[in-house]
Amino acid sequence: MAFNMDSLKDALELSSSPPEGQLETVDLEGIAKYIKSGKAKNVITAIGAGISTSAGIPDFRSKETGIYENLNEYNLPDPMAVFSIDYFEMNPKPFFQVAKNLYHPYAKPTLAHYFIKLLNEKGILLRDYTQNADQLERLAGIPEEKIIEAHGSFHKGHCVKCRTEYPFEYLKGCILKQEVPKCSRKICDGVVKPDIVFFGEPLPDEFYTGVKRDFPKCDLLIIMGTSLSVHPFCGIVDLVKDGVPRLLINREYNPRTIAIVPMHFNEPDNKTDVLAKGDADDICLQLAELIGWKDDLLQLQSTRNAELEREFEEERKKSFAR
Template structure:
C-alpha cells in the first residue's frame, strides 16, 4: 500500500472514531431531554421564544448546520442512504471524507471539482425561508452573528452582511493556491469549475500549485476569524441553533461557551449536544421550515419575511 493512502486511511479511522464518540455524547443528552412533546407544548415553546426575541433579545448568536440547507435541496453529509457521504461511489474514493481531504486533493482534485460544479452558490440551489429569517433578524437589529458550518454560501445569498457572518468551514466566495497561498479571482475559478475546465492552476510564476475555493478541508486550519467567538459569547443574550447535530468540533463547542444563564434555543429534528442540561434551554423539535414559519407568525413578521423572499427572487431573476 502506498504511504499516502495508508496515511489517509489512518486519518479516516481517527475522524470516524472521533465522530462516534461525539454521537455517544449526543445520545446521552438525548435521553435526558426529549423534544417529542405535544403540539400544545411546542406551540407554547414557540410563543415563549417569540416573546423573548421581541422584548429582550438584541444580540442573537446563531449557529447553523447542514439541516438548514436540506430544504433548499442540498443533501447533508451523514444521513444514511441520502447523505452526501453515502452517494460518492461514482468518484471511486478510498473513503468518503477523501473528497474533502487536502492530501487527497493534491493527488487527485477531480472528485472535489466535480462535486463543486453542483455545489457552487447560486448555480443549482437558493436560500430557503430559514435563511431569509436570519436576514430578517439582522433587519430587525437583533442579530449578533451567524456561525455556519455550511459551505454552500446560502447565508450570503440571503443577504447576511459579511461582518455578521462567520463561515467556519470556509466558502466559495474566495479562492487560493494550495501551495503558495496566492489569492485568485473567485469569479474566474467558479467559471472554470462550472464549465469543467479543471484543475485550475496557479498563475504565480514558477508555482505549479492547484487553485481551489477556500473551503476548509480535513488537514487545513479553520479561518482565524472563527476563534473570535470567544469575544462574542460574553455579549450574547440568546443562542439560536438551527439544523445541526453538534457533532463536529470545535464548531459545536460554541454552544457550550455562552453564559450558563443565557437562553439557548434549538430548532432541530431532535435534541442534540448538551441541550436539555440547562434550565434556560428550549428545544423546538420537528421540521425546521415549519418551525421557522410558526416562529415568524408568532413574532408578527410574516409580511416582512415574505417581502425579503420576494426581493431575493426579483434580484436573482434579474441577475440571470
C-alpha cells in the same frame, strides 16, 4: 490552533449565575415571547447544511441524498477523504467532481436564511456563525461583517503552491465542469483550492477571535440545520453564559450529542433549552408568526428573490452569449 473547551470557557469568564430572562415556557412560544419582550438584543445563529437542503444543496449525512452516501464511484478510502487535506494534496480531482453538488449557480436562500436576515433587520443579530460554504447567507443580504464562515467558503481561493488569490468567478467555471482549477501564473502549475476548511486544517482565526468577542454578549442562541457532530464548531453551543436560552431547530436530535454538547431538553429544571424538531423553513415561519413577523419575513423573501431572479437572468444571458 487547538480548541480547548475548558480553557476557552475560562477565558470568556462565563457566569455561573443565570441572568434575568429565562424562558416562561421551554417551547417555541417561549422563545417567541422572549424575543417579543426585548430581552434578545444580541442573537447569535449557528447554522449547518440542513438549512440549505430546500435550496437544492445536499447535506452531508442524510441517507440516500447526503453527499457521503453518494461517493462510491470515486473509489475513496472512506467518504470523508474527499474533504481531507491530505487526500486533496494527493488527488484533488474527486473534490472538484463533488464540489459541483455543493455549488448550485442559481440557488436562492431559504426561508431560514431570510429569518436570519430578518433578525439583522430588526437590529438584534449579533453574528451568524455558519458551517456552510454555499454563500447563501451572502445572497440573502446578511452583511458580510455579520457572518463568520467557520468552515470557509467558495467566495475566493488560493493556489496551494504560490498562494496567489483567485476570486470565485475564476473557480466557478471549473467547478461546474468538474475540472481541477490551476494557477494561471506561468511559473506555477499549482492547484487553486477554494478557501473552505478541509479535515486536517485549522479553522480561520476570525472564528476564534469572533467566539471570544461575541459569546459573552449573546443573550439568545439559535442553532439550525446541524447535527452538532463536527468539532470544534459544535463546541460553541456550550459557550453562552448560564441561563441564556438556546433553540435547536433540526429534523432530528441525536441523544449521543448530549455527551459532547450538553443541552437540557428533558431535564425537569430546564428553563433555557428548546428543541424544535422539523424542517428549518417551517419552524422559522412558525416562530416568525408567533413573534408577529410573518408578513415581514415573507415580504423579505419575496423582494430579495425577485432581485436575485433578475440577477440570475442576466447571468444566464451572458452565459448563452459566450
